[in-house]
Amino acid sequence: MKSTHLVLFLTAVTKLLAAENDVLHIAKFKDDRQAAVSLTLDDGLRNQDEFAVPLLNQYGIKATFYVIPGLTPETNEEAAKKKPGDHGGMSWVRLKELASQGHEIANHTWTHIPLTKIKDGQRIDLEPAKLDAEIGKAFAAIKERIGIAPFTFATPGNAISDGVRAVAHQYHPVIREHCERFGAWPPTSKDFTAAQANAMVDRYLKKGEALVWMMHAVTEGYNAFSSPAVLEDHLKYLRAKEDSLWIDTFAHVSCYTMERNASKLTGSVSAERAEFTLACSLDATVFKQPLTVVIPVEHAIDGEAHDQQSGEKLPCEIRPDKILVQVLPTARPIEVTWHRTKK
Ligand SMILES: [Zn+2]
Numbered sequence: 001m002k003s004t005h006l007v008l009f010l011t012a013v014t015k016l017l018a019a020e021n022d023v024l025h026i027a028k029f030k031d032d033r034q035a036a037v038s039l040t041l042d043d044g045l046r047n048q049d050e051f052a053v054p055l056l057n058q059y060g061i062k063a064t065f066y067v068i069p070g071l072t073p074e075t076n077e078e079a080a081k082k083k084p085g086d087h088g089g090m091s092w093v094r095l096k097e098l099a100s101q102g103h104e105i106a107n108h109t110w111t112h113i114p115l116t117k118i119k120d121g122q123r124i125d126l127e128p129a130k131l132d133a134e135i136g137k138a139f140a141a142i143k144e145r146i147g148i149a150p151f152t153f154a155t156p157g158n159a160i161s162d163g164v165r166a167v168a169h170q171y172h173p174v175i176r177e178h179c180e181r182f183g184a185w186p187p188t189s190k191d192f193t194a195a196q197a198n199a200m201v202d203r204y205l206k207k208g209e210a211l212v213w214m215m216h217a218v219t220e221g222y223n224a225f226s227s228p229a230v231l232e233d234h235l236k237y238l239r240a241k242e243d244s245l246w247i248d249t250f251a252h253v254s255c256y257t258m259e260r261n262a263s264k265l266t267g268s269v270s271a272e273r274a275e276f277t278l279a280c281s282l283d284a285t286v287f288k289q290p291l292t293v294v295i296p297v298e299h300a301i302d303g304e305a306h307d308q309q310s311g312e313k314l315p316c317e318i319r320p321d322k323i324l325v326q327v328l329p330t331a332r333p334i335e336v337t338w339h340r341t342k343k
Pocket of ligand 1: 042043108112155156157
């Protein structure tokens with residue numbers, strides 16, 4: 001290929017790639033951010049409540065707590081009798097408070113026994129009735145006690161099989177299967193640093209994917225790291241990257257992703273007006289995350305978005321080069337209008 005041809009070819013490819021962002025589309029992540037991160041904390045440890053929860057709340061970060069209902073005490077007094085790193089060290093009273101602060105309380109089975117194991121080279125699942133009880137009973141307890149059906153499930157020790165997946169999916173839309181360990185390989189993460197965690201976030205920003213952290217103890221217990229400062233320095237880093245990083249619970253991020261993949265956007269954009277509908281094939285009583293629709297524009301100022309049927313105003317953000325509209329995928333016609341500065 002002659003060099004002039006190569007230049008023409010590369011120009012065409014570049015244009016084609018640019019075109020994807022030049023048209024009306026659904027943002028990969030909320031607010032058209034580049035990547036997402038969810039912090040998940042396993043086993044309901046009191047050590048998390050003492051050291052991680054205050055930091056999460058201080059930095060305004062909502063996390064996911066994988067709890068074990070069969071080991072969860074009723075009251076804080078009972079919980080205080082457990083060791084900091086014991087399973088089920090947060091009471092129902094406490095978990096309810098965390099939920100009201102916006103954290104996700106999610107299912108980590110009734111008693112944290114392995115749901116599947118390898119024996120003599122063969123994978124064996126727990127017998128069906130026990131498997132159903134470990135997952136279903138825990139689901140029902142969280143739904144009843146917290147008042148919100150758990151959206152996600154994590155299996156003890158990450159032991160998974162098709163049989164476990166099938167039962168978990170009867171109750172939960174999402175199973176946590178791909179996550180990164182916040183720490184080193186157990187039993188200790190004493191050498192784990194915030195710089196290592198931050199570098200992982202950078203990798204996910206580069207890939208444009210959703211990072212799910214799995215964390216256990218903070219200062220004392222399984223896989224504890226050297227000090228709460230490791231977590232605090234990482235939370236600071238996440239906040240500093242907020243323009244390009246969506247930080248939210250695993251339920252919210254995975255719900256958005258599933259909805260986005262099951263939604264169809266149709267519409268058109270003209271100089272100062274766009275019209276579109278966004279429809280989703282999933283159950284709207286379960287999938288309730290608004291999606292971000294991106295309208296590419298030039299020199300936009302002061303615009304607004306409306307549901308054309310109800311007249312209801314929708315949240316929208318006007319930026320010079322794009323307008324971001326938050327829409328539930330209800331298939332209703334949406335109209336967006338704006339003005340342009342003369343340039
Ligand atoms: Zn666990």
